[in-house]
Amino acid sequence: MNSRQGALLRALLEASDYRTSADYARRLGCSDRTIRTDVKALNAFFEHEGFATRVGRQRGAGLRLSLVPDEENRLVRLLEESETEMHPRYERLCQEMIALTCHPGPHTAESLARRMFRNKQQIQSDLRWWQGMLEVSGLSLSVGRQITVEGPEWTIRGFVMSMLFSFSTAAVRRRILPSLFGTIDPYDRQFLERCIAEMQRDLGFEFSSNAQWQFGVYLCIMVTRIRLGYGLTSWRGADGATPFFAYLKKRLERHFSLAVSDAEMGLLRDMAHCCTWQWSLAAMEAYEPGERARAVTDDIASALENAFGLPLPEDLRKPLAILFESGLARRTCGLVAPNPNEEAVKYETMDGACLLASVLCEVPSLVEADLFSPDYARIALVLLDYLDQAGALRCYRVGLVVNCGIDLALWGAHRIEKLTSRLKVTDVLTENEVLAAVARPNSTLLERFDFLVSFEPLDVDFPSVTVSPGVSRSDVDHIIASVPLWRRGREVHTAWERETLSVGSSPESLFGSLHERLSADGLIDMPPARFERLVWTLSVVKDRTLVFAWCGLGVRRTGIRIYRLEEGEGAECGQCTMAAVLVAAPGDRADLTPLTQGFKRLVEDYADTSDLVSDDGFFVCFPEPE
Numbered sequence: 001m002n003s004r005q006g007a008l009l010r011a012l013l014e015a016s017d018y019r020t021s022a023d024y025a026r027r028l029g030c031s032d033r034t035i036r037t038d039v040k041a042l043n044a045f046f047e048h049e050g051f052a053t054r055v056g057r058q059r060g061a062g063l064r065l066s067l068v069p070d071e072e073n074r075l076v077r078l079l080e081e082s083e084t085e086m087h088p089r090y091e092r093l094c095q096e097m098i099a100l101t102c103h104p105g106p107h108t109a110e111s112l113a114r115r116m117f118r119n120k121q122q123i124q125s126d127l128r129w130w131q132g133m134l135e136v137s138g139l140s141l142s143v144g145r146q147i148t149v150e151g152p153e154w155t156i157r158g159f160v161m162s163m164l165f166s167f168s169t170a171a172v173r174r175r176i177l178p179s180l181f182g183t184i185d186p187y188d189r190q191f192l193e194r195c196i197a198e199m200q201r202d203l204g205f206e207f208s209s210n211a212q213w214q215f216g217v218y219l220c221i222m223v224t225r226i227r228l229g230y231g232l233t234s235w236r237g238a239d240g241a242t243p244f245f246a247y248l249k250k251r252l253e254r255h256f257s258l259a260v261s262d263a264e265m266g267l268l269r270d271m272a273h274c275c276t277w278q279w280s281l282a283a284m285e286a287y288e289p290g291e292r293a294r295a296v297t298d299d300i301a302s303a304l305e306n307a308f309g310l311p312l313p314e315d316l317r318k319p320l321a322i323l324f325e326s327g328l329a330r331r332t333c334g335l336v337a338p339n340p341n342e343e344a345v346k347y348e349t350m351d352g353a354c355l356l357a358s359v360l361c362e363v364p365s366l367v368e369a370d371l372f373s374p375d376y377a378r379i380a381l382v383l384l385d386y387l388d389q390a391g392a393l394r395c396y397r398v399g400l401v402v403n404c405g406i407d408l409a410l411w412g413a414h415r416i417e418k419l420t421s422r423l424k425v426t427d428v429l430t431e432n433e434v435l436a437a438v439a440r441p442n443s444t445l446l447e448r449f450d451f452l453v454s455f456e457p458l459d460v461d462f463p464s465v466t467v468s469p470g471v472s473r474s475d476v477d478h479i480i481a482s483v484p485l486w487r488r489g490r491e492v493h494t495a496w497e498r499e500t501l502s503v504g505s506s507p508e509s510l511f512g513s514l515h516e517r518l519s520a521d522g523l524i525d526m527p528p529a530r531f532e533r534l535v536w537t538l539s540v541v542k543d544r545t546l547v548f549a550w551c552g553l554g555v556r557r558t559g560i561r562i563y564r565l566e567e568g569e570g571a572e573c574g575q576c577t578m579a580a581v582l583v584a585a586p587g588d589r590a591d592l593t594p595l596t597q598g599f600k601r602l603v604e605d606y607a608d609t610s611d612l613v614s615d616d617g618f619f620v621c622f623p624e625p626e
Contacts, residue, residue: 004028005038005045009079012042012055012065013072017474020062039063051075092116094163094176096126097149101160102180102224106146134159136506153232154267157221164217165338169210177217184220191255192219195248199272202244205283211275218271226258235263235270236334245269270333274326289321293328296365297321304383307359310390319382324366327375339374345381346540350549350596352384355392355589357538358552367533376537388421394593395424399445401454401464403431408455408469415471416453420480422593425453434460453479494598496560498606501579503565510546510565511535514579518561523583526554544577545607549599551584551592558584560599562606578607 007028021035028035039055046053053075056066067075099115100107113123131141137159139151149156164172164180181189196215200206207215225231245265252260277283289297297320301312312320330337346353360366360380371379387393398416402409413425426449434452437443438460445452451463458464467475501517503510515531518524524531531554539548563579582599584592 004030004034005041006079008035008038009042009075012063013067013076013079015064017472018058018061018064024063035063049078091176092118093126093129095179096123097130097160097163098176098179100147100149101156102221102228104228105148107148108146112147153225153230154235156230157218157225160221161214161218165214169213180217180220180224184223188223188256189216189220192216192223195219195251199244199248202242203272206278208276208278211277215271215275222264222268223252223256223258226260226264227256231259231261232263232267233261235266242269270329270335274330274333274335274337276337277326279322284318284322287318287322289318289325293321293325296324296363296369299363299365300360300379303359303363304386304390308387308390308392310386312386313389316382316386320379323375323378323382324369324371327371327378328369330375331369331371336372337374339377341381342374342377343540343542345377345384346538346549347542347547347600349384350600351592352387352393353380353538354549354551354584354592354596355387356380356383357534357550358586358589361534361537361552370533371537373537373539393422394590395422396450397426397448398423399434399449399452400425400428401431401434401452401458402428403456404469412453412455412467412469412471416476416479419471419473419476422480423476431456431458434458434462438462494558494560494595496562496602498562498564501563501565507536508532510576510579514548514563514581517563518581518583521559521561522556523559523561524554525556530554541576542603542607545603546576546579547603547607548579549582549584549596551589551595552586555583555585558588558595560602562602580607 008024011024011027021032021039025032025035039057043054051071051074052068053071054066056064058064095116096112099112109120109123109127112118113120116123127141127143127147131143134141134149134151137151138155139149139159142148142150164176184192193216196207196212196219245268248268249260249262249265252258297317300320301317305311357380360376360383400409400412400416402412409428413428416423416425429452431454434445437445443462445462451465452458452460453465453467455467455469457466465479467479499517501513503513511532512528514535515524515528518531534550535548538550539546541547559582561579561581563581565577565579580599580603582595584595588595
């Protein structure tokens, strides 16, 4: 199974209904014929691996995964474990970096070629790729008599960690980590696991399973780097070690027979406080956030109530304070914890995220905290449900058109309102009533409804969506995807342009170029520092495209820009190739849903958002600023 077939299998697992091969071809950037060929390959793969699951076809409907219920978890697990086989170059590149940073030298192109079972020319090509990638992260690759990675020690370790966690945990455990753990005896790894358990007992909380695993990987990297003579010499707050970490330092020195600096223990202490905890309702009730976290939560609650007229529910205050406190700890330590839900918050629910940002990014105490982007997204995720309760996002008025019995009419209205809070069935009409209303010169349909929903296609010049009699989840998704492009009965036409933008190799250079171009076009009027902070906080990297949406102060007029970034130095190392920007004037807040839906369609049509990871596209996310 190659990478494209793996992406197709993921898409089939996510789909809840039939979809045409053309839909999948558009999503994966290939032809219908290729999709049909890949379906045959997937069915052969299932048969070879002993699965009863198959990809089924239905004429006129498309493709659907006929999933045997007890095979779903096995299939997902196998898909994760096959990640590296689908991207063989990724595995080789990871093995090369682990060899350069965690194995004794000296390293040369010849020695790496022997270790990787590759020829010298291939290794030299990889090294040129690594030079560009390391430069983006503030590191360099010295190539001469011997090959070394040069730069601040913490940056090197952080880069290796981010590289290891770029793919699924199962794939990295199975294919990548053995070469790292080969430098650490099994007995030593068990000792490090006991150290982590003691650390959790001292701190009074348990790490999440993923955090425990990542912490264990970091300890292996730390011990290996110290053995090679690359220890940390300085770290903020290194002289304030607690009794437990002073005790842990002595244990590490005695067990591994090496000198561990106070800076190493200061970093370990910060990492422990920044790890994700395991939370239960009881633990949440027992925990008491600090005074600053409670004060910031009060500021957020006041700003939200002023903006949307609904007090923040009491049961959201403590989770918000906990999230702020953990985000502040990570900002203080300079450590970023990736958020797997960041794209879902900032892209999938873009209208709600924009509405929240217009309030949160104006709260002085939250702005002063300068949280990392993933931690801001955690706070926004908690507040999305509050937006629904407040009715802050536009609720569409639906006219349900029926030509059937009363049972289906009541069922359709019930299902539509149950499956989404964004639709309200204001009236049930017959098809004849709709045809008569449209025939009149001054039709009142425009005043009564935003669009019509029917069980059969309507031959009327009015926004309408056809659904199946069962009104399934996919029907409601179809409504949400198509209707928001209509605003007040008219299709939305937001001014947008496609342009080319020259940028440097750093994120700051890109942000500066974006600010200059948007200001010149008359779309925004704000200081560069404020614009850069907003982009760092609100943007998300979707495959190879930087996506940024903002609605609030500093926007002069609403507009969309899709920029193709000119290839410059380091372009081969997998940076973003495009940037998509939506800026909405404060007066257009009521129409954020149609604006963001139209923007996302433009992004999917014109930006570089392929679901496939190319050979050079493993690390496309920008690093956070110091």
